[in-house]
Amino acid sequence: MKALIIGGGIGGLATALVLHEKGIEVEVFERSSEIRELGVGINTLPHAIKELADLGLLDALDKVAIRTHELIYQNRFGQEIWREPRGLDAGYDVPQFSIHRGHLQGVLYDAVRERIGDERVHKGFECVGASQTGANASAHFIDRSAGDAKEDRTGDLIIACDGIHSAIRKQFYPDEAQPAWNGIMLWRGATEWAPFLTGRSMVIAGGMSAKLVLYPISNDTEDPGKVLMNWAVAAKLGDGSKPPPRREDWNRPGDLNELLPFVEDVFHIDVLDPLELIRATEVFLEYPMCDRDPVPRWSFDRITLLGDAAHPMYPVGSNGASQAILDARCLADLLSQSDDVVAALAAYDAERRPKTAEIVHNNRKGGPERVIDVVEERAPDGFDKLHDIASEEELKSIVMGYSQLAQFTQEDVNR
Ligand SMILES: Cc1cc2nc3c(=O)[nH]c(=O)nc-3n(C[C@H](O)[C@H](O)[C@H](O)COP(=O)(O)OP(=O)(O)OC[C@H]3O[C@@H](n4cnc5c(N)ncnc54)[C@H](O)[C@@H]3O)c2cc1C
Numbered sequence: 001m002k003a004l005i006i007g008g009g010i011g012g013l014a015t016a017l018v019l020h021e022k023g024i025e026v027e028v029f030e031r032s033s034e035i036r037e038l039g040v041g042i043n044t045l046p047h048a049i050k051e052l053a054d055l056g057l058l059d060a061l062d063k064v065a066i067r068t069h070e071l072i073y074q075n076r077f078g079q080e081i082w083r084e085p086r087g088l089d090a091g092y093d094v095p096q097f098s099i100h101r102g103h104l105q106g107v108l109y110d111a112v113r114e115r116i117g118d119e120r121v122h123k124g125f126e127c128v129g130a131s132q133t134g135a136n137a138s139a140h141f142i143d144r145s146a147g148d149a150k151e152d153r154t155g156d157l158i159i160a161c162d163g164i165h166s167a168i169r170k171q172f173y174p175d176e177a178q179p180a181w182n183g184i185m186l187w188r189g190a191t192e193w194a195p196f197l198t199g200r201s202m203v204i205a206g207g208m209s210a211k212l213v214l215y216p217i218s219n220d221t222e223d224p225g226k227v228l229m230n231w232a233v234a235a236k237l238g239d240g241s242k243p244p245p246r247r248e249d250w251n252r253p254g255d256l257n258e259l260l261p262f263v264e265d266v267f268h269i270d271v272l273d274p275l276e277l278i279r280a281t282e283v284f285l286e287y288p289m290c291d292r293d294p295v296p297r298w299s300f301d302r303i304t305l306l307g308d309a310a311h312p313m314y315p316v317g318s319n320g321a322s323q324a325i326l327d328a329r330c331l332a333d334l335l336s337q338s339d340d341v342v343a344a345l346a347a348y349d350a351e352r353r354p355k356t357a358e359i360v361h362n363n364r365k366g367g368p369e370r371v372i373d374v375v376e377e378r379a380p381d382g383f384d385k386l387h388d389i390a391s392e393e394e395l396k397s398i399v400m401g402y403s404q405l406a407q408f409t410q411e412d413v414n415r
Pocket residue numbers: 006007008009010011012029030031032038039040041042101125126127128161162163164165166167188250251306307308309315320321324
């Protein structure tokens with residue numbers, strides 16, 4: 001069985017590795033001329049790390065990432081709303097990692113090169129469509145590395161891992177609009193900084209109008225006393241009724257003057273001075289918070305969607321990359337259990353699509369970060385006693401309810 005994987009992001013490379021492990025032949029086609037380590041920090045949750053650990057990648061991840069110890073939610077005055085241990089410290093069998101997205105992609109790519117061979121990763125191949133007969137599926141490309149020559153490749157199935165602007169999704173849903181913007185702009189950056197608290201803590205502070213996210217993503221720094229500190233600010237620029245001011249692009253630099261009003265005199269937290277941190281970051285990126293409505297079908301006989309191509313979601317709750325890795329595992333298991341590709345892709349669709357659709361919807365309401373929204377709404381100027389504002393049960397049901405929905409409770413993972 002041969003699978004053509006479109007896109008060499010985290011979803012595509014993870015899929016290549018798990019399919020290869022099951023003895024399925026794979027070829028990866030990536031539009032960019034090289035696999036570059038782009039982006040800033042992401043968190044990968046234990047359910048996804050378990051899959052990467054099963055692939056033997058734990059040591060490689062440890063070299064480039066930080067094992068997240070705890071997650072703390074605060075209001076914008078630094079008052080604590082929720083604190084919980086994470087990963088191994090929460091009793092999981094495997095860690096949660098705070099990691100540079102590009103480094104995670106790099107770990108996966110190194111493993112693909114070593115186990116499958118770099119000649120199986122075709123760079124500069126932009127997929128422009130796919131077709132199928134009863135017996136096989138063909139992907140159609142423009143080879144950007146060969147003077148834009150047209151190329152066709154045929155296999156038993158095609159897995160579209162080509163991200164939020166997936167060309168193959170577009171083919172099946174030609175009338176789908178551009179990704180929907182909720183009016184929130186995200187600015188993200190990372191720079192060397194002194195560690196705070198345990199040196200492995202993650203803080204999410206603020207509320208509905210502006211949120212600040214802080215966590216270290218690497219100890220590999222020029223100054224050994226510092227970590228690579230990842231930060232993100234999310235602020236409401238509009239009500240979501242208009243398209244974003246600029247098309248979403250993971251590599252668009254942000255504008256300090258636009259960002260500063262959402263930070264200056266807004267966050268008064270103890271762990272570090274966000275203004276200083278942001279000012280010290282040479283280049284940071286901006287990204288309008290976009291997703292797409294869940295679609296009624298991912299699998300069309302021998303062609304299916306995976307990762308952001310299937311379920312682009314708001315980046316709250318640390319689930320984008322993690323869910324792509326879970327898709328990959330589910331698909332590989334089903335394909336290896338059957339010779340019937342069409343039936344396996346249909347079963348993958350039935351298993352993964354409803355679960356991820358729920359996460360897309362929940363992320364629109366704030367995901368687990370709704371704990372800080374709720375408190376800010378009721379106590380915008382801070383509080384004396386947290387539980388006069390929101391009960392322990394209410395806060396717990398928001399945070400724990402999300403981990404159940406996204407299937408990363410300790411019970412789910414350790415099982
Ligand atoms: C450059 C970049 C930077 C990112 N930075 C961050 C970040 O800082 N923080 C964060 O939380 N998330 C980031 N993400 C998103 C995050 O990686 C994804 O949400 C998640 O990992 C799911 O991965 P995916 O493989 O499904 O999609 P993606 O990571 O979007 O990967 C899709 C891949 O497909 C390729 N591709 C697209 N169209 C075609 C085509 N027509 N033919 C062939 N190849 C194609 C793209 O070049 C890309 O390599 C970034 C994504 C990208 C592409």
